[in-house]
Amino acid sequence: MSKRIGMEVAMAVAEAVALCRLDVAAVYPITPNTHVAEHLSDIVADGKIDAEFITVESEHSALSAVMGASGTGARTFTATSSQGLMYMTEVLPIASAMRLPIVMSIANRAISGPLSIWNDHSDIMYQRDAGWISIFAENGQEIVDMAIQAFKIAEHRDVMLPININMDGFQLTHMVEPIEMLDQEEVDKFLPPFVPYASLHPDRPVSMGALAVPEIFTEVMKAKDEALMNSKKVILDVWKEWERLFGRKYEPIQGYKTQGAEVLLLTMGSMGETAELAIDELRRRGIAVGLLKMKLWRPFPKEELRKAVKGAKTLIVSDRAVSFGAGGGPLAAEVRSALYDEPSRPAVINELIGLGGRDMTVEDFIAILIKAGKKDGKRKREAYEFYGVREA
Amino acid sequence: MSIASDIKLVEDFELYAPKLTDKEEYFCPGHRACQGCGEALAVRLMCKALGKDTVITNATGCMEVVSSLYPTTAWKLPWIHVAFPNAAAVASGVEAGLKALRRKGKIADRYVKSVAIGGDGGTMDIGLQALSGAMERGHDMLYVCFDNEAYMNTGIQRSSATPFGASTTTAPAGKVSIGNSTWKKNLPEIMVAHNLAYVATASHGYPLDFMNKVKKARQVKGPSYIHCFSVCPTGWRCPSDITMKMARMATETGVFPLYEVEKGKYRMTIEPRADLRPIDDYLKLQGRFRHLRPDQIKIIQDRVKLEYRKLLGKIKHSKSWDKI
Amino acid sequence: MAANKWPEDWRSVNLGCVVFKPGSAGEYHTGSWRAQRPVWDKTKCIKCGLCYIVCPEGCITEDADGYFSANLDYCKGCGICPHECWPMAIKMVEEG
Numbered sequence: 001m002s003k004r005i006g007m008e009v010a011m012a013v014a015e016a017v018a019l020c021r022l023d024v025a026a027v028y029p030i031t032p033n034t035h036v037a038e039h040l041s042d043i044v045a046d047g048k049i050d051a052e053f054i055t056v057e058s059e060h061s062a063l064s065a066v067m068g069a070s071g072t073g074a075r076t077f078t079a080t081s082s083q084g085l086m087y088m089t090e091v092l093p094i095a096s097a098m099r100l101p102i103v104m105s106i107a108n109r110a111i112s113g114p115l116s117i118w119n120d121h122s123d124i125m126y127q128r129d130a131g132w133i134s135i136f137a138e139n140g141q142e143i144v145d146m147a148i149q150a151f152k153i154a155e156h157r158d159v160m161l162p163i164n165i166n167m168d169g170f171q172l173t174h175m176v177e178p179i180e181m182l183d184q185e186e187v188d189k190f191l192p193p194f195v196p197y198a199s200l201h202p203d204r205p206v207s208m209g210a211l212a213v214p215e216i217f218t219e220v221m222k223a224k225d226e227a228l229m230n231s232k233k234v235i236l237d238v239w240k241e242w243e244r245l246f247g248r249k250y251e252p253i254q255g256y257k258t259q260g261a262e263v264l265l266l267t268m269g270s271m272g273e274t275a276e277l278a279i280d281e282l283r284r285r286g287i288a289v290g291l292l293k294m295k296l297w298r299p300f301p302k303e304e305l306r307k308a309v310k311g312a313k314t315l316i317v318s319d320r321a322v323s324f325g326a327g328g329g330p331l332a333a334e335v336r337s338a339l340y341d342e343p344s345r346p347a348v349i350n351e352l353i354g355l356g357g358r359d360m361t362v363e364d365f366i367a368i369l370i371k372a373g374k375k376d377g378k379r380k381r382e383a384y385e386f387y388g389v390r391e392a
Numbered sequence: 393m394s395i396a397s398d399i400k401l402v403e404d405f406e407l408y409a410p411k412l413t414d415k416e417e418y419f420c421p422g423h424r425a426c427q428g429c430g431e432a433l434a435v436r437l438m439c440k441a442l443g444k445d446t447v448i449t450n451a452t453g454c455m456e457v458v459s460s461l462y463p464t465t466a467w468k469l470p471w472i473h474v475a476f477p478n479a480a481a482v483a484s485g486v487e488a489g490l491k492a493l494r495r496k497g498k499i500a501d502r503y504v505k506s507v508a509i510g511g512d513g514g515t516m517d518i519g520l521q522a523l524s525g526a527m528e529r530g531h532d533m534l535y536v537c538f539d540n541e542a543y544m545n546t547g548i549q550r551s552s553a554t555p556f557g558a559s560t561t562t563a564p565a566g567k568v569s570i571g572n573s574t575w576k577k578n579l580p581e582i583m584v585a586h587n588l589a590y591v592a593t594a595s596h597g598y599p600l601d602f603m604n605k606v607k608k609a610r611q612v613k614g615p616s617y618i619h620c621f622s623v624c625p626t627g628w629r630c631p632s633d634i635t636m637k638m639a640r641m642a643t644e645t646g647v648f649p650l651y652e653v654e655k656g657k658y659r660m661t662i663e664p665r666a667d668l669r670p671i672d673d674y675l676k677l678q679g680r681f682r683h684l685r686p687d688q689i690k691i692i693q694d695r696v697k698l699e700y701r702k703l704l705g706k707i708k709h710s711k712s713w714d715k716i
Numbered sequence: 717m718a719a720n721k722w723p724e725d726w727r728s729v730n731l732g733c734v735v736f737k738p739g740s741a742g743e744y745h746t747g748s749w750r751a752q753r754p755v756w757d758k759t760k761c762i763k764c765g766l767c768y769i770v771c772p773e774g775c776i777t778e779d780a781d782g783y784f785s786a787n788l789d790y791c792k793g794c795g796i797c798p799h800e801c802w803p804m805a806i807k808m809v810e811e812g
Binding site (some may be wrong): 468 | 742745778788796798
């Protein structure tokens with residue numbers, strides 16, 4: 001029977017992973033992810049689960065070690081943030097190419113430079129093309145649920161891809177939140193044992209990690225792309241099953257008070273909860289605004305986005321990362337691309353918010369929504385703004 | 393003594409005859425290594441000594457590239473390649489995975505050894521961090537470095553294993569350059585400093601010595617390391633038929649002595665003649681040393697002798713930590 | 717000489733490019749590389765097996781009588797085996 005507990009979110013992630021019959025974990029400490037590693041190693045040290053916890057000497061080795069373990073058929077987990085994720089970058093696309101269903105939790109933190117330990121999405125946005133499934137949590141309950149769902153999604157025979165689950169560093173990881181924690185029996189019923197398609201063992205020798213010449217490379221890339229695109233079916237199925245078993249609903253894009261909204265705001269991560277309060281306030285004032293919270297980032301939910309923005313005049317896309325030189329943030333670029341061929345589509349405004357841990361209050365969101373609703377006659381193309389930047 | 397017990401005695405003894413080696417070719421013909429490749433020979437011999445209950449983790453490099461062209465593989469052992477600097481890290485994960493799965497009864501209940509292999513680049517330079525980390529953590533794995541003294545796969549660039557005075561493509565001999573201007577990094581010593589139960593240097597020039605060392609290392613229940621001297625006729629600019637001769641010459645001149653360190657106790661396994669062959673016998677065989685003047689050769693000769701004396705001192709005075 | 721057969725359809729690329737056929741590199745006959753090949757003189761061969769040990773290809777095998785010979789599908793003609801054969805029972809002869 002699941003029980004409701006109050007726990008620091010990072011530690012709750014470790015608890016959730018511990019429920020998943022983990023075999024091998026390798027985590028290197030980095031603020032604000034460290035508590036995930038520490039709590040998981042506590043759990044292993046007390047013998048609460050039977051798993052190997054490798055205290056690797058770097059994040060590059062952390063992902064490499066779990067790849068080796070996953071290759072033998074073990075269920076694996078790693079976690080990191082920011083610079084750690086950057087250090088792993090070399091190995092990230094290899095993990096997806098080799099189709100190893102590793103689960104990684106990321107405590108999103110700004111990437112250097114300058115050095116920042118605070119929260120934004122620049123770390124995960126840097127890894128857009130790595131070929132991993134990527135989902136975003138808004139609160140402690142979501143990240144805990146997603147941690148358990150992640151293993152089932154990744155290990156599904158039709159998917160077999162690594163997956164990262166994202167939670168805002170400090171803003172979420174260091175918060176104590178009420179969480180419904182499933183018990184072992186419930187998780188065992190939901191999550192079947194990992195059956196690899198190939199494993200490193202002398203009883204059936206295979207070679208993993210081949211060299212591919214130009215004559216074959218395009219075919220391999222197509223196969224990988226198809227796998228990631230088709231994984232959406234499995235993700236939606238797993239989310240449907242989760243709702244049926246545990247009553248909590250997950251969608252690629254979750255709408256909040258979007259009925260009849262003329263201005264929509266799109267957020268990712270924990271800021272969605274603050275934005276909800278802004279929506280509530282403006283609705284109370286009679287202004288038709290709504291909120292879209294994107295939970296599925298890769299594969300990008302094009303159909304759901306198109307459906308969600310139908311009828312709106314303006315879509316504010318909040319980006320917590322900058323795509324330097326491209327004119328805005330990565331989320332806005334992908335949204336614009338997804339909406340390009342639509343016969344009617346809202347004007348897209350790109351607000352760069354919450355960079356390097358800069359807080360967004362309810363008033364900030366209200367200000368953004370009100371400004372977007374003002375009719376200024378001209379539809380601003382390719383507009384992007386560093387919200388709240390101090391200028392003389 | 394009956395025939396049956398004779399045969400058991402032979403199995404327990406170290407290998408002493410070529411015909412008693414495992415006939416199976418785990419690194420099978422069809423690989424695309426150069427003609428006369430010493431490293432390919434060494435890998436082939438290592439696999440025979442390891443046997444089939446082994447998982448190989450291979451760093452990017454010559455051996456990985458020549459053996460794993462999709463959709464074929466030259467390997468009959470389970471094999472994984474991920475990237476260049478992380479063979480030791482991946483192998484440590486393989487070790488942890490096999491350990492956990494065996495303990496939980498998810499795979500067969502028998503011992504399978506995790507072995508990582510890499511070249512001097514993937515071990516001593518870009519791979520040094522992962523190697524040090526994996527060895528220090530005490531994983532039950534063997535790391536074998538196949539040292540051909542340069543980044544051969546990318547075209548013979550200088551590595552920290554490149555000997556003093558060797559001409560490589562990034563430290564070439566020229567009007568104002570002797571070629572590589574630093575002495576070879578002593579990685580076996582660095583591994584000894586990691587307190588490994590077994591560290592050894594080996595060479596395909598002494599195949600049975602190498603295979604016996606591999607067998608010994610395989611039995612260590614913890615990290616072990618072998619540094620295998622591998623001749624590269626292509627990169628060293630010499631004919632392909634003298635691969636074995638050059639490897640022997642390296643040991644006989646004291647350039648690459650063959651020793652093992654068991655729990656801190658040093659022991660020479662192949663004894664060259666006490667006064668060592670003159671270094672010229674080794675250098676003159678290779679095009680990469682062709683530019684050296686007699687005074688430069690003397691510098692090398694003196695240093696080789698010094699390093700050899702240092703080693704002899706360790707052999708004389710070191711004690712196994714079991715006896716401390 | 718066998719050549720690599722590329723998969724006809726992207727769907728038939730193995731998951732993760734895993735190769736399930738150990739030793740399949742043997743489909744490629746590296747013997748086409750050589751300019752010389754080793755020939756054994758059975759009158760001098762003492763059947764010690766050293767040539768079998770030192771071949772980088774691993775293509776030298778023992779026959780029923782204990783004599784050794786190279787598999788010419790794979791022999792690259794490097795010349796190590798005659799160099800190491802101390803009874804001098806192996807000679808390199810030019811190809812073609």
